[in-house]
Amino acid sequence: MEASSLIFITGGVRSGKSSFAERKAIEIASKKERQLIYLATGVSSDSEMKERIEIHQRDRNMGPYKWKTIERPVQVGGIADVINNQDIILLDCVTTLLNNELFSTDRTWDDLFLKTVKENIISGIISIKNRAGTLIVVSNEVLNESLMATDIVFSYGRLLGQIHQDLVKMADQVFLVEAGIPIVKKGACQ
16 A cells, blocks of 8 residues: 655645645645545635635635545544545645634633644644645745744744644645745655
C-alpha cells in the first residue's frame, strides 16, 4: 500500500492559496483516479461568509472533476472513519477550524484549554492523513502582523504558529502562496 502524504499550503488572505490547493488536489486525483473530498471548516455566520462558501461550492461543482463536500467546523478527526486511501482530502482551512474550536465553548482560554485545542486539531489532522491517500491542508498566514493588540489575539497567533510548525514538520510538501504564486518551502514539486 502506498504511504499517505500531507501537503501544507499557507498564504495571506485572498492570496490564491485555496485555488492552488484545489488545482493540486485535482492534479493528484487525475493521475491516480481518486475521489476528491473537500473538508470545509467554514460556518455561514454572516452574509459575506455565506457568499464566500457559495462561490467556493459553485467553483468546485463547475469543473470536470466532482467534489464530495463534508462540512466539519470542529473535531475534524471525526470524519476519519468515512475516508480511505483512495481519497484526496482538501481541508480548508486551519485558521477557520481554530476559530471554531476556540469560540465553540465558553471556556476560559487558559493554558490547558489552548493545549487541548491544539492537540485536538493536530490529532484530527493526523487521523485523516493516516486514512487518506493525500491530505492537503490550507491555512492563513496571519503571523506577519503584530499580534500584541489583546491577550486573545496574542494567544490565537501563538497557537496558530504552533499548529503551523507541527504541520510543516509532518508535511511532505509545503507551499507559501503570495499573489497567486506558489513558492515551494519544503519538498520537491511533483
